[in-house]
Amino acid sequence: MxxxxxxxxxxxxxxxxxxxxxxxxxxxxxxxxxxxxxxxxxxxxxxxxxxxxxxxxxxxxxxxxxxxxxxxxxxxxxxxxxxxxxELTGSSALIPPLLKTASGIVLDIGPGTGTQMPLLRSPAITAIYGAEPCIGLHKELRAKALAEGLGSKYHVLHCGAASSELIPALEATGTGVADAHNANGGGVFDTILCVRVLCSVPEMERTTRELYSLLKPGGRLLVTEHVVNPWRTAKGSFGARVAQAIYQLLGWSFFIGDCCMDRDTEGALRRAADGDGGWESVQLERAFGWSPLPYISGVLVKRGG
Missing domain, CATH: 1.10.287 (Helix Hairpins)
Structure with a gap:
């Protein structure tokens, strides 16, 4: 279907x-x-x-x-x-074709236990920095990196996506990856991965702008995120939008790691590059508009230098 x-x-x-x-x-x-x-x-x-x-x-x-x-x-x-x-079904099927295009120096926002790590074994990837704020997941994440043969490439960071946390955590790795940003505010990453994570970051508008600034010219933001139901459109669902509101009232965010069902993540992503003349290209597709967990998935590319 x-x-x-x-x-x-x-x-x-x-x-x-x-x-x-x-x-x-x-x-x-x-x-x-x-x-x-x-x-x-x-x-x-x-x-x-x-x-x-x-x-x-x-x-x-x-x-x-x-x-x-x-x-x-x-x-x-x-x-x-x-x-x-x-074999993957539902929203999980959106992830493999997207993540397999990652290359260069990669920032993996909120990798959790590393379930998507098998998709990051490409030789085109030179280093991966996994920013995971939940320290209880770090042991599993490191074990997964070793199991997938990425132990030397994968750096686990105890931080969220905000620059105020991310830059010090990058500096602490001793790899020099943050030098360009510290010197002139330049980009750091060739690829940034956001998979089911922007729903839970604090101050999403500011975070998406900061992630944009961390991309190198021509860098790509790969996104698979659940979003607010587009109930006002033909492909949306009023019933699913009501369900989102009910779950939020019942404590969804409290129990599910600050996840918000009803965020306009697509709007925030598109606006993230406004101060720099906009993205070079935005290719986002919507899926499961009838569901309480509808998704956007695709690639946003930063303008070249």
């Missing part, structure tokens, strides 16, 4: 409930972490250390979720002996 064609009503309705399953799973880890803290004598931790407990719970949730997804993909691939990307 085309990602643009809405499924039958019954399937569409079940699709509206899929985020509830994710949220229930994330909630269970949060309550588990809170319970452990209380039992260990930290009775007030759920009130006084909410941020720490949320981070720990989200780390556990994401490891479990990512592991389950990898096992499902591996099982499907083994059963059919077809190429991995042919």
């Amino acid at each position: 085309s990602s643009d064609a809405p499924p039958p009503f019954g399937e569409w309705f079940l699709n509206l409930l899929e985020p509830a399953q994710l949220m229930a799973m994330a909630m269970s880890y949060y309550f588990q972490v809170c319970t452990e803290a209380v039992k260990s004598g930290q009775v007030l931790a759920p009130i006084t250390q909410t941020s720490r407990l949320r981070d720990e719970a989200f780390g556990r949730f994401w490891i479990a979720f990512s592991t389950n997804r990898e096992e499902e993909n591996s099982t499907a691939t083994s059963a059919s002996n077809e190429p991995e990307e042919a």
Whole structure:
């Protein structure tokens, strides 16, 4: 079925409930972490250390979720002996053809446990910097880099996407990758990857502008992101947009790592280059407009020097 064609009503309705399953799973880890803290004598931790407990719970949730997804993909691939990307369905199918075009010095924003790392083994990639703010995922991320033969190329950074965090973290690697930026504000990366991450970065408008500034002339931003439902358009869904609002009210962002379902990520990305005359080219496609998790996917290219 085309990602643009809405499924039958019954399937569409079940699709509206899929985020509830994710949220229930994330909630269970949060309550588990809170319970452990209380039992260990930290009775007030759920009130006084909410941020720490949320981070720990989200780390556990994401490891479990990512592991389950990898096992499902591996099982499907083994059963059919077809190429991995042919077996992927839904939004996951948007990622392989995009990431396999990455080259040069790469910034991987919010890589999580590194589930997309098998797509980054191209010899055209010289170095990868993974900016992952959740320290609970770093062990898995480093292990994945070693398993994929990227141990010497992949640098794990404990930071978010904001320049105020990212530049010091790059400097700490000792690779000199941030020298050009520190010297004259020049670009650092040939490719920046944003896969299911801009939904959760703080101050998205500022972050997208800063990511733009970190691209070298001619550099490319590769994007696969879920966005606010385009319910006012023919391909959008009013019901799915209402579902997004309900999930947000029920605490989606709190339990799912500050993820926001209803961000106009495409608008922010397009505006990121306004101060520099705009992008050289923008090729973004929309998919799953009938869903509470519709996607944009494609490439934005910075003007050459």
